[in-house]
Amino acid sequence: MNFKHKYAFLLPGLIVLIGILIFPIIFTVRLSLSGWNSYNPELDFIGIKNYIRLFTEDPRFWQSFFRLSFLAITTVFLQYVIGFALAHVVWKDIKFKRFFRVLFLIPMMTTPVIMTVIWRTFFHESLGPLNDFLSIFGVQPPWLSSPGLAKVSIIVVEVWQWTSFMFLLLLAGLLSLPKEPFLAAAIDGASPFKKFIYVTFPLMAPISIGAIIIRLIEASKIMDTVFVLTSGGPGTATETSSFYIFIKGLREFQMGYAATASFTYLIVMIISLTIIAKVLTKVLMKE
Amino acid sequence: MPKLYTFIKYFCVILWACFVVAPFLWAISTSFKDFNSVTGGATYIPWLQFEPTLDGWSVLFKPGSQGGINIIGPYFNSIFVTVTASLISIVLGTLAAYALSRYTFKAGIVQNNDITFFFISQRIMPPVVLSIPFFLFLSSIGLLDSLAGLIIVYIVLLMPIAVWIMVDFFNRVPREIDETALIDGCNPFQAFFKVVLPNSIPGMIVAGLFCIIFGWIDFFFAFILTFTNVQLLPVKIVALNSSITPWWSLSAAALVSVAPLIIVAFIVERYLSKGNLSGALK
């Protein structure tokens, strides 16, 4: 079927999207080639000086990438494992199924920033309930002022917030699986463990990949949590790429340089995500 | 063995349930406190450990001039922006998704999958990257600090979601139904509106739910692109988060703001059980 009408369907959305995006994208690229900062708020042209600076003189940017990868991969992994376990449990035989399902969906429906604000009070080192509880054991860990623990705090909040999303996607996937393979497994007398390894997990492979990639895309944008909970600190312990760009652009007003970092970030992300998608597909589809 | 398995199952579920509920309980408790109750160390149970007050709550509804915080305005702003942007995204996104599902496009080396990828890749951009250009863009057309400006930006955020979900949905509606409509005398537009669309309501509801969720929870764009005229809920609340934060009103405001989406959680669960979300992935 190939009618001219197809353009009428596609173009409104495409044009609106491109229309809204085109200025920002072109502007970002153009900005990255200028030296716009607070002393020199002009759109001059300095060629690729910014890029050279980014690639040779700015280890902090690349460190932020590593931190981001660490945080993103850890949180997504935890979310996947926990989300899958939860989805599996509330899938079929359990009391109060609907109650638990609704309950487990709630975190993703909340505004991350707002919840993080609450978490901030929760993790408060002297007045928060967490340390109050832990003081029974004689420890009062400095959740937000130690580099290592700050990362843990971020992971905890992210996992709280977004496991729910994984849970949703995976539960939807489980509910859509055909019954036949499970009937066959039951007839063959497979134990629940075997059933999971040989039937459930392989059938869920395409959905798992989709969910992981979607979450990785979202997780790499981690911003709200960092902004409210730790402001990238202590020091630069939880400074992710987004946050670094934010500082450079909207705190230090080095707009040109921030644009450079943004554009580079975008390219690196697109490449890495495509690679990860292809690798995951190969690995999980082989089973 | 099965007994042990059941025990572990319930244990884990209840453990996680506690984890989910913990911040809410803390917030509820805190919202009833006052200065002394907060600074004297952590306290939990009202009346037993501290005197509850309604300060935290009442201050939410007082306008700023009386020392209040007034979240009602921002509340409605958030609803308006989210719903409008979602509707526009769903309309445009569904049309585009239909085209991508049914027709082949070829412009040089660019094909259907590339176009779909383009739509979906908008999600990769962190708000930070787009915020500065959007800031300048909106100020140049005079839409900074306005509802319309924010809606325009949200469309970029939400249309990819609508496209992603609807493309997958349309792929699972048999083409033959479109073809039969054509044979029965409909041109492609009529075929879409009279036949395909009425059968796509479940998909569109799912897309709608996801758009509303992701629109409501945005913080960053609202933060950068609005100041005084227009304020959205998340921004308002974070603005309270300074070092002299009144924890009680903060907690109360937070609870009020997350309440509506709990209703959405119910709706999503119903759809889940009916099996309508199942294909949203590729």
Place this chain on the structure above:
Amino acid sequence: MSLNINNLTFKPTNEYHLNDITLNFKPGKMYTILGRTLSGKTTFLKTIAGLLTPDSGSINFEGNDFLSIPVWNRNIAMVYQQFINYPHLNVQENIEFPLKQRKMDPLLIQKEVSQAIKQVGLIGFESRKIQELSGGQQQRVALARSLAKKAKILLLDEPLVNLDYKLREGLREEFKKLFSGEEASQSILIYASTDPLEAMQLNGDIIVIDEGRILQSGSAKEVFENPSSAKVAEITNDPAMNINKGSIENGNLILNQDIKFPLPAHLKHMPSGKYLVGIRATDLHLDEQGFNFDVDISEISGSETFLHLHNDEVKCVATIEEVRTYEVNDRVKINFDLSKIYLFKESGELEHSPYKN
């Protein structure tokens, strides 16, 4: 009033889906397009419908160039093998749909719809939802919708293939009755099928298609008795006609060292040489005086047994009219009904059939 198709070619990838097809269809007749899966039947129907655009060739109907008319303006109807109905409408609304689209007078619509419902035997089902119907009933709704349209060209793409056996037989008879009525004499009916038995039962004109090419076109009787090539003979029989290499020498027909027999009457005049020898599975019988064959596969189907046999390089399938069990490598004795032997040139064209002259 005829549908003329000339040199239709469609080659979307590296293979021909339609390869230089030229056919003429007259109203009042049932045409069966017979071919194996992926031979181009569906592509052909969709091209006539307008859902696909050919690379070259022309389609003329009633003097109009069809190719310049979009799908929705060609007055056609199509029934698919998957039961396709509008899921959001009930039976009545489904059948009304094309008529409403044409903005016909509501009273007239009601009359046509009632008549169509009567014709397919679904009286009383008008307000049922499609999902509540069985497969056979859904297909009847699709059929009723096509009938109500009074389309000049009716295309059916293996409409019965997804129904169970009994239903298929029943509906097929109803089809024949429906389409021998006087309204049917105004329309052209094109029915696609992979099943030779079905094609024979429908008893219209058969058009044999393979790899996008038309191999033969003629009445069912003609195509059955005189297949124009070995390939046609394979396609138009189920099980496929047995084709083996053979030769004529000294008045004998020789398949291999073991299998030789004197030429039957209708082939006595054939010159010596190499040929392809064809015989239907039903023309092979168990016979104590027959040739030895080893059993490869023994299939029981209904009340018949299909034996897949070989004798060295000679392979054939025999239809035995009773249920018997055989094991692999059993030895059986088979004889040929010599009066039913076909002779094809080595290149495949029909040389001589039992029915000519």
